[in-house]
Amino acid sequence: xxxxxxxxxxxxxxxxxxxxxxxxxxxxxxxxxxxxxxxxxxxxxxxxxxxxxxxxxxxxxxxxxxxxxxxxxxxxxxxxxxxxxxxxxxxxxxxxxxxxxxxxxxxxxxxxxxxxxxxxxxxxxxxxxxxxxxxxxxxxxxxxxxxxxxxxxxxxxxxxxxxxxxxxxxxxxxxxxxxxxxxxxxxxxxxxxxxxxxxxxxxxxxxxxxxxxxxxxxxxxxxxxxxxxxxxxxxxxxxxxxxxxxxxxxxxxxxxxxxxxxxxxxxxxxxxxxxxxxxxxxxxxxxxxxxxxxxxxxxxxxxxxxxxxxxxxxxxxxxxxxxxxxxxxxxxxxxxxxxxxxxxxxxxxxxxxxxxxxxxxxxxxxxxxxxxxxxxxxxxx
Amino acid sequence: xxxxxxxxxxxxxxxxxxxxxxxxxxxxxxxxxxxxxxxxxxxxxxxxxxxxxxxxxxxxxxxxxxxxxxxxxxxxxxxxxxxxxxxxxxxxxxxxxxxxxxxxxxxxxxxxxxxxxxxxxxxxxxxxxxxxxxxxxxxxxxxxxxxxxxxxxxxxxxxxxxxxxxxxxxxxxxxxxxxxxxxxxxxxxxxxxxxxxxxxxxxxxxxxxxxxxxxxxxxxxxxxxxxxxxxxxxxxxxxxxxxxxxxxxxxxxxxxxxxxxxxxxxxxxxxxxxxxxxxxxxxxxxxxxxxxxxxxxxxxxxxxxxxxxxxxxxxxxxxxxxxxxxxxxxxxxxxxxxxxxxxxxxxxxxxxxxxxxxxxxxxxxxxxxxxxxxxxxxxxx
Numbered sequence: 159x160x161x162x163x164x165x166x167x168x169x170x171x172x173x174x175x176x177x178x179x180x181x182x183x184x185x186x187x188x189x190x191x192x193x194x195x196x197x198x199x200x201x202x203x204x205x206x207x208x209x210x211x212x213x214x215x216x217x218x219x220x221x222x223x224x225x226x227x228x229x230x231x232x233x234x235x236x237x238x239x240x241x242x243x244x245x246x247x248x249x250x251x252x253x254x255x256x257x258x259x260x261x262x263x264x265x266x267x268x269x270x271x272x273x274x275x276x277x278x279x280x281x282x283x284x285x286x287x288x289x290x291x292x293x294x295x296x297x298x299x300x301x302x303x304x305x306x307x308x309x310x311x312x313x314x315x316x317x318x319x320x321x322x323x324x325x326x327x328x329x330x331x332x333x334x335x336x337x338x339x340x341x342x343x344x345x346x347x348x349x350x351x352x353x354x355x356x357x358x359x360x361x362x363x364x365x366x367x368x369x370x371x372x373x374x375x376x377x378x379x380x381x382x383x384x385x386x387x388x389x390x391x392x393x394x395x396x397x398x399x400x401x402x403x404x405x406x407x408x409x410x411x412x413x414x415x416x417x418x419x420x421x422x423x424x425x426x427x428x429x430x431x432x433x434x435x436x437x438x439x440x441x442x443x444x445x446x447x448x449x450x451x452x453x454x455x456x457x458x459x460x461x462x463x464x465x466x467x468x469x470x471x472x473x474x475x476x477x478x479x480x481x482x483x484x485x486x487x488x489x490x491x492x493x494x495x496x497x498x499x500x501x502x503x504x505x506x507x508x509x510x511x512x513x514x515x516x517x518x519x520x521x522x523x524x525x526x527x528x529x530x531x532x533x534x535x536x537x538x539x
Numbered sequence: 540x541x542x543x544x545x546x547x548x549x550x551x552x553x554x555x556x557x558x559x560x561x562x563x564x565x566x567x568x569x570x571x572x573x574x575x576x577x578x579x580x581x582x583x584x585x586x587x588x589x590x591x592x593x594x595x596x597x598x599x600x601x602x603x604x605x606x607x608x609x610x611x612x613x614x615x616x617x618x619x620x621x622x623x624x625x626x627x628x629x630x631x632x633x634x635x636x637x638x639x640x641x642x643x644x645x646x647x648x649x650x651x652x653x654x655x656x657x658x659x660x661x662x663x664x665x666x667x668x669x670x671x672x673x674x675x676x677x678x679x680x681x682x683x684x685x686x687x688x689x690x691x692x693x694x695x696x697x698x699x700x701x702x703x704x705x706x707x708x709x710x711x712x713x714x715x716x717x718x719x720x721x722x723x724x725x726x727x728x729x730x731x732x733x734x735x736x737x738x739x740x741x742x743x744x745x746x747x748x749x750x751x752x753x754x755x756x757x758x759x760x761x762x763x764x765x766x767x768x769x770x771x772x773x774x775x776x777x778x779x780x781x782x783x784x785x786x787x788x789x790x791x792x793x794x795x796x797x798x799x800x801x802x803x804x805x806x807x808x809x810x811x812x813x814x815x816x817x818x819x820x821x822x823x824x825x826x827x828x829x830x831x832x833x834x835x836x837x838x839x840x841x842x843x844x845x846x847x848x849x850x851x852x853x854x855x856x857x858x859x860x861x862x863x864x865x866x867x868x869x870x871x872x873x874x875x876x877x878x879x880x881x882x883x884x885x886x887x888x889x890x891x892x893x894x895x896x897x898x899x900x901x902x903x904x905x906x907x908x909x910x911x912x913x914x915x916x917x918x919x920x
Contacts, residue, residue, distance in 0.1 A: 163578060169571035169773060177565045184558045184742060190550035194849060195858040197544060227608030227744065230762040230772035242649075257762035257771060264761055268623075356773055361565060363608065363744055363775025380645055381611040381638035390638060391611030392550060392737055394744025394778070468575065477576040 161475045162525050166357075166514035167306050167334060167454060168479055172400065173359040173515070179403035180361070183396035191393050192382060201395050208402025212366055215405040216351065217342035224367045224388045225398050226378060229333040229354035230257035232367035235389075236329060236350055237261045237298070239376030244269025246297040249326075251275045251283050251312070252497035254302050258331055259493070262300075271295075280448040281308040281498040285316035292326055299328045303335035303346075307481070307494040307510055308445035309454025311339070318347035327374060333357055333365075337408040338451045339416065343368055350375070355397065359515070360404035364397035415515060419452040422513055422522050426455055429526040437533050442504040444495070455511045458504025462536050467507055470532035476525060479510040542856045543906050547738075547895035548687050548715060548835060549860055553781065554740040554896070560784035561742070564777035572774050573763060582776050589783025593747055596786040597732065598723035605748045605769045606779050607759060610714040610735035611638035613748035616770075617710060617731055618642045618679070620757030625650025627678040630707075632656045632664050632693070633878035635683050639712055640874070643681075652676075661829040662689040662879040666697035673707055680709045684716035684727075688862070688875040688891055689826035690835025692720070699728035708755060714738050714746075718789040719832045720797065724749055731756070736778065740896065741785035745778035796896060800833040803894055803903050807836055810907040818914050823885040825876070836892045839885025843917050848888055851913035857906060860891040 163171075172180075183204065189197025191205050205225070213220045226232045238261065241248065250262055252274040259274075266272045273291045277283045288301060299321045304311045318328040329350035335341050337358030343351055348370070355364035369375040372388065381390025408415070427443070434441045440460035459467065464480055471478060481492035495505040511525070544552075553561075564585065570578025572586050587601070594601045607613045619642065622629065631643055633655040640655075647653045654672045658664045669682060680702045685692050699709045710731035716722050718739030724732055729751070736745035750756040753769065762771025789796070808824070815822045821841035840848065845861055852859060862873035876886040892906070 380641035
């Protein structure tokens with residue numbers, strides 16, 4: 159039985175083109191980019207070429223791109239750097255990823271004030287509400303671009319326009335959005351943007367922090383002065399090369415891939431509807447009325463036992479997430495479902511299905527077959 | 540002409556066995572270790588197996604190993620975490636890597652007191668002097684195990700014994716030592732130890748922070764709770780797998796490889812001597828009378844022009860370092876040479892030669908041939 163991987167929002171495979179770009183760095187291109195000899199220069203050029211490619215995907219200039227080891231490092235470093243001591247105010251949302259929420263809580267414990275704007279029932283925050291939360295001592299507004307669980311796209315462009323006009327710095331964690339929808343830093347108008355390599359077919363262990371002006375960004379790590387002094391530590395050349403290739407890959411034909419993935423979503427919706435009617439099951443697609451990522455469906459199955467569903471799906475070789483995937487095997491109702499006031503009888507068994515470039519129509523049809531079987535088995539327990 | 544890479548202290552190539560361990564993670568083993576399904580479990584097992592291998596090399600328990608993105612992250616995180624606010628006292632040395640010296644300076648700017656113990660003329664700090672620098676408010680003693688430029692081994696075991704007996708926490712940045720000499724956390728008796736993957740044939744972009752007790756280590760990054768809550772961020776599974784394989788590789792037959800590399804050092808010394816006498820050149824091997832890494836020679840060439848030497852060696856396809864390699868192309872006298880009061884007429888043209896497992900006797904002989912030619916060309920400029 160073919161394994162059906164429907165957990166692309168948790169992580170993606172490394173695509174062959176990405177791997178190809180990495181392999182030379184695991185073979186002969188092994189120099190330290192800081193070394194003043196041929197091996198070093200070659201590695202330095204590799205990093206530089208990758209930086210151009212990442213910048214091109216985001217509509218940024220290469221010097222605005224700082225490579226990090228992951229989105230979590232970028233988010234932690236930005237919050238830590240902008241709030242070095244107590245006082246000042248951070249505006250964020252109740253549906254951010256833990257890599258924002260956890261450091262925000264740590265800042266709060268240290269005396270920084272934090273406002274967490276709640277979303278509506280569709281899982282979307284209101285731009286004006288975010289602006290209204292800002293105060294004279296607000297130092298940063300941080301709102302994710304697309305939610306990892308629901309796929310709901312947040313009005314970051316509008317937030318940046320409103321808040322930017324009043325002089326606030328705006329950050330967006332675009333980890334789930336880049337590579338899935340067009341993300342252009344000029345169109346968005348943000349000051350900072352976080353990108354996660356392993357959500358767009360680059361390997362785990364590389365990310366990017368975009369900074370409109372390097373002067374507003376405190377150093378993430380201090381050491382050998384790499385990344386123009388903003389992130390010390392020998393560059394992860396293979397992963398950076400991979401991230402460059404991944405950005406190049408998703409940039410080419412993004413619109414075509416988006417419409418293909420939307421098509422998979424339509425099949426998903428149609429088949430889910432058919433399944434529900436066939437089995438006599440009550441389902442709720444969360445954030446249904448919001449603008450969403452083309453690859454994500456977060457579905458509540460009324461009255462089904464989550465643990466049993468996961469068990470049956472595992473037996474059927476179907477990989478999906480319950481709640482948010484990255485957070486250590488917890489199956490309690492996620493903070494996102496809670497913040498959006500999702501109806502408890504659906505939220506108790508909510509599964510996230512997310513697909514990607516390798517996913518085919520047949521995969522979606524097979525998924526639905528196995529999902530239907532699982533629902534029936536669990537219902538008849 | 541075969542390129543002669545004598546810059547293993549800057550970075551090492553990824554050895555084939557290491558690459559082999561990584562490749563599955565760039566192919567089918569692509570799950571997120573936090574995902575509760577087969578793909579996730581497989582990745583989780585990969586991380587766990589690698590942790591066992593790293594622990595085995597260091598004589599540690601697996602739960603004492605925290606994976607990081609590099610040694611710089613480990614060093615920064617430890618210092619930042621142990622000194623969250625002003626006050627308290629840090630004892631370190633004047634010859635540490637910038638990934639200790641730079642965050643230490645940042646702490647100092649924030650009101651932490653920092654004592655930097657200076658080494659003797661052999662580039663070695665005295666254990667009793669380090670202890671004498673400790674005060675009731677000393678929160679950490681951080682002394683590198685082997686210096687990256689001179690290769691001089693510092694008396695970390697003795698420091699840990701003396702300082703530990705008085706209740707001080709002791710850290711060692713063992714980035715240049717692990718894989719080159721036996722490094723056992725129990726023998727050393729340290730509380731924290733930093734390891735850099737790319738100095739021991741793993742790829743750039745992975746490191747380890749050993750912590751004797753997890754309770755004394757503040758979280759390095761906050762997010763999804765990975766690494767037992769000590770380092771959030773999706774694990775860099777391919778690099779972690781590579782680091783595990785690298786640790787396994789260097790652990791097997793370490794003594795044999797050490798004696799082989801010592802042999803290369805003897806050839807180096809003999810041929811350098813012959814070269815100097817033949818060309819009528821005055822050379823000084825720094826830290827000659829110290830216990831040194833078996834793979835490192837830091838040599839001052841009296842009266843030669845450093846830039847020209849580097850140029851000639853580059854033309855001859857010889858990769859070496861001047862000063863410290865990782866610090867961005869600076870050719871001024873390094874902080875290490877300065878701290879050990881190296882004679883200025885030698886320090887002005889100091890080259891670091893460092894070799895590794897792939898280096899052969901023939902490579903050393905070829906190096907000396909090309910080095911001799913370069914010296915003669917530069918002298919007759």
